[in-house]
Amino acid sequence: MPEQTLAVLTLEGVRVTVPAGTTVLAALQNAGLSPLRRSLSGEARGALCGMGSCSECRAVVDSQTVRTCLTPVRDGQNVRRLMEVNRES
């Protein structure tokens, strides 16, 4: 099997091609999609810890809320940010 070096995913409805081995977080950041989410009081937020502990990077990947810093990019992924102010986890 040839090594796959690129992944095509959809970020907020836009198709982007990124190197395999990167995180969904990096894909979002490199696409300039900031803020990543809104906090309970409506503040703009972005990733903090980069290693899975703070949950600030969470977003919806293929209809599941995940920590994007722990999520590798895969072909065909659909990524949406959590921009509504609510208790969504």
Place this chain on the structure above:
Amino acid sequence: MNPEWDAIVVGAGPAGLMAALTAAQGGLRVLLLDAQPTPGGQIWRGAAAGQRGAAGDLLRDVASHPGITVLSGAEVVAAEAGKSHILTVTSSAGLTHIHAARVILATGATERFLPFDGWTLPGVVGAGGLQAMSKGGLDVRGKRVVVAGSGPLLLAVAAGLRQKGARVLAVAEQAGLPGVAAFGVAAARLPGKATEALELAAGLRGVPYWADCAVVRASGQDQLQSVTLRRGRREVTLACDYLAVGFGLMPETRVAALLGCSLDAQGAVEVNVWQATSVSGIYAAGEVCGIGGVDGALLEGFVAGCAASGQIERLRDAPRRAEIQRQFQSVLERSFALRPDRLPTPSPATIVCRCEDVRHGQLQGFTNWTAAKLQTRCGMGACQGRVCGPTTETLYGWRFTGVRAPLAPLPLSQLLAQPTVLGPP
């Protein structure tokens, strides 16, 4: 009887990799778990098996050893010590129960964050955090970065980011110059460290290093635009894209806590000379036992792997080497001890708990974690106090008692499913 592994190693950084390899060489069937998508831990994140150097060698040896099964993207959500220890693990394979005769904890460390005005702005990130993000593919080329907080990690982060093309404007350290110098001298005495220090210094040529420096505030509208630092009596404001800020590393002891392992006064897992914890059959190695860097972690991983597999004859030299590491560790602790007058001061409106947006002013009146949590929801959000728990220890002197299962957020599908049992091949 459930199928049982001889040993589970939790964490695939240097300590965990070394522990797994050593235990497998002693004949144990080992399962190596790690939360990241690939093994290596934070320091060797993105390193490839077989690449030149210690990381590549160890990653290759672990990957090719028939006695080791590696499960990446796997997080421990619950743990119970017993005759056979049981870990509950979430991964893309779903929720699984894993039984093992021995557990080696190599869960590493996380960064300490302290709140100040503007620290919740996008663009304010951990120091180790920005390094992790850049290793995860974040493009930092041409980005203006201020690195701040405390500890030798700041230097490594600054050098690493620079190498990736970032413009590091300054490194702002809260510790004083004498402490930093004492650390430098101790580090240079360790075998092999002098060259490393020189390389680091070369990587940082031209970057101002400010000791005695406090972070005052971050400013911007929905995005970081500048950071204000205090040097002596003067405030300095730097326009930047990222503020990479962390106040040292803390042992990541949550799994250890669930298993009932005793912690020491510094909050690290207590171990004896064989890296055995207070709970029978459970060992710990690396930064979970105290912050000391990669060489100490490798050594402790080796000792834990030998001890867990009964290879006592291989341990001849270990106590002496461990002593050298421990001395280094205590210099490190003293050199970068947090100084209250150099730490950021939150205002009443500064958010302390980022998940629930609980502010400093709401928390100041409380005397302990539990009361504050019940009244304000501090620590009850998505991160379950992983960020604000330790913060409140530093700010208010509370003891953070919020570690409970599940340790990681579980997808609904896994909450409802019956866990399967993952046994050895």
